[in-house]
Amino acid sequence: MPVGVVMRRTPGVTRWAKWHWSAVAVLPGAGPADWRELRREGEAVEYHAATPTLELHGAETEAYLHGLSAEVPSVYVVMRDAETDGPVPYEVLLITASPYEAQDYTDSGDELVGKIPMPHGLVAWVRDFVEEHHQEEVFVKRKRDRKRIDEVQDGIGDPRIGKPGDVYASPALKRRRMQ
Template sequence: MPLGVVLRRLPGVTRWASYSWKAVAVLPGAGPADWQELRREGEAVEYHAATLPLDLHGAETEAYLHGLSAEVPSIYVVMREGDSEQPLDVLLVTASPYEAQDYTDSGEEIVEKVAMPAGLMAWVQAFVTDFHEDEVFVKRKRDKKRTDLTQDGIGDPRIATAADIYASPARQRRRVH
């Protein structure tokens, strides 16, 4: 499903940042956009920055369930600092909190949560209902063989005597020569 990403530009609060940017909404079923201005209120400006596909995968249904069960179900917008023309490049939209967390690991991407509209929530829930399969927990069973009855080896063959276990490597080298 195509999702439009709405970004809000506000004046910066420090002298080092002229503006601050925040993802504030997604538009399900939006058409193509390239930083189209949507609304202006004083110094705050909202842009339809980009439209990206929201892809859902059957193997990720557990993550979607986790996201839907949150207090505020969200879509995650992954962005990266852009060039002088566009301050941010919108890279990805996802409904998986697990995938969003993976993008936060590098520190290069900016990941923001946007509340999921009710229609989009129903669409994701329908997908999960159709494709989710609970994984049955299978407890590992130990084999009955007793491994503590026989001693296969004495230890590390590089250690000649028991006194050498706590000896420093330099002392051992002198002894070898």
């Protein structure tokens, strides 16, 4: 589903940052956009920055369930600093309903991830997808094999050292004693 991303620009609060940018809303089913101005209130301006496609995958339904069960179901917008020094500060890479995927993008530090509350229609669309495709994974407890591995002490010390008392001794140290 194409989902428009709304970015808000407000004046910065420090002398080092002239503007503060944040992802504030999504527009499900929006048409293409390229930083089109939507609304202006004093110095605060909202832009329809981009319209990435929100893709849902059957293997990710557990993550979508986790996101839907949150107090405020959200989508996550992944952005990167724009390569050019023009008026566009960020490039919108993708939008996801998976909190797990969003967390993966926060690990590198190269991307910014914005958390935006899902509109009710988008919540219903994701919930319908999950109900259709989710399959509970059956927990299978791992069973140990009956082989006794504690009877043989393999890999302790150096095989060049003969005495059991010197199992942890260094071979170089043994050579010095022999001389």
